[in-house]
Amino acid sequence: MPLSKFQSLITRRGWLAAVALSAVLGACAPMATAPGADPLPSWNEGVNKQRIVEFVRAVSTEGGKDFVPAAERIAVFDNDGTLWLEYPLYTQVRFVFDRVRELAPQHPEWKDKEPYKSVIAGDIKGAMASGSQGLFELVLAAQSGTTPAEFEATVRQWIQASKDPRFKRPYTELSYQPMQELLRYLRANGFKTYIVSGGTVDFMRAFAEPVYGIPSEQVIGTRQKFVFELKDGQPLVKMLPALEFNDDKEGKPIAIAQIIGKRPIAAFGNSDGDFQMLQWTTAGAGRRLGMIVHHDDAVREYAYDRDSSIGKLADGLDQYQARGWGLISMKNDWKLIFAPAK
């Protein structure tokens, strides 16, 4: 995504124009599909690529024994660490830390109170020591009091002004190119692609369409409570500093059942937070696909799994074979990690 080209387009409609453009480019470029052309050019040949291609062919071939009607071709993707970079700090956490620092002058009470104090001091380690409870507190403090539309505009402004410290590129350019190809390949074969992530839904909606071609209604995530209010006679929906639903672990299949109302036939994740989603998806009748992105490429990205506090993958490593899931090696399966900078 050459997001930098669209610096001036920070309204949603502007972004949608950008999306439309990128969708056209996206559709034309890697899909410039002469019949028989490779739909996954950034994937090395091997069992994992083969598994994907055979699955897609099986479920979309009418008359075949594994055929699935298009309306039921639902594929779900975790976001952080599955579709884009999550290490060593989730992008949303980076946003929240910046936002807390920005809002600090209006909250003198934060100065002496953890985890705010560490965030304001730029002490990431100290802030992370507050654990997931502390992190939720920061997220809710940083993401409430406005309408979702106003909040999305704030996220877009931040994301356009920010770069990853190691790769020196905007976060929106740090999605995984092989997964981008996979999203497009699935959609070209009648799939509806969903994000199902532990990140909060309004944060992801600020970039899901331009970055992944996934519209807001196909983004499922952790939800804050909202309230309906009249302000000077104008009705508005406002984000509250209260957690409504944690879309992680068991939360993922639950949210899918509640919001999509169908069991997916394909699921992609990278951490044990995705375990139940893969488990539920692949336990359904008929042909199913479950795959885990394994971060084993310390040179081009990062190598982490069992002992990591970000993206911990232990149950998945122990059980993927017995469960018939694929383990994607970023090092061996992917020709490149990110699209080259333009």
Place this chain on the structure above:
Amino acid sequence: MPLSKFQSLITRRGWLAAVALSAVLGACAPMATAPGADPLPSWNEGVNKQRIVEFVRAVSTEGGKDFVPAAERIAVFDNDGTLWLEYPLYTQVRFVFDRVRELAPQHPEWKDKEPYKSVIAGDIKGAMASGSQGLFELVLAAQSGTTPAEFEATVRQWIQASKDPRFKRPYTELSYQPMQELLRYLRANGFKTYIVSGGTVDFMRAFAEPVYGIPSEQVIGTRQKFVFELKDGQPLVKMLPALEFNDDKEGKPIAIAQIIGKRPIAAFGNSDGDFQMLQWTTAGAGRRLGMIVHHDDAVREYAYDRDSSIGKLADGLDQYQARGWGLISMKNDWKLIFAPAK
């Protein structure tokens, strides 16, 4: 919907086949659109039909000042009383009463306990006297302990075996033909049509696709809590007898903001439970459409509004003009209410 023809198709896949067929029939029959053909043949000419047609033309004409990109053409519809019959008893309540009677032998404790006692005795008035609290209790008792898929199958079996006592037709044939045409007309013009109803979402998903051509992921409703469990090693999502979210009044704009993540540009309702949804939809920037179906046809359907306990419409009647909403007269605007029996 000639649902009776599909009596044997009670699995979801079977229903989807029925859907596909009915969608084809639906697309061919009333849309057999010679250019210039009337897309709303069951609507009488008049301000309301004109309002709809002009709105659709305005937002879908590229280059026009009111143009809205297709991705933002979201239309939301209440279900009971807006898309199908709700009077004198919501169809879901009829289902719940039947289900409670069916489950009663397994629940001897219900025999002496209201509102169960009245339901078991067939005393509808007595059961309704328990109010919305009692009704929720019955809904939760009748709709828990199974997976959503099992529950949907139960609803489909019931709905295929049941008829409305006055019209002597299956409930699935008692959707409003003019609204069916409106749904198809909007979709033919790039709209995504959603149901946003106070009914519980899993109940509606059992018939929304075959009856309205609306897939499960475009059905928003009142939600029960779900739990994720392993049963004999098999992962499953189960419906709990606990309310998670009441999708009525303020709940409607909140659920739309949380699940769709976009403000609709058109909203259709019939009772004051839809007021906030219409209010929020039509307060957005750009061209908007808000319309209320007014039940004023005692001969062909029913006449009820201000004083009704089902589908009470008072605020809407008082304010629709000031707010620029349309008030659809079933009596005057609609040539027919239901599609003729086949």
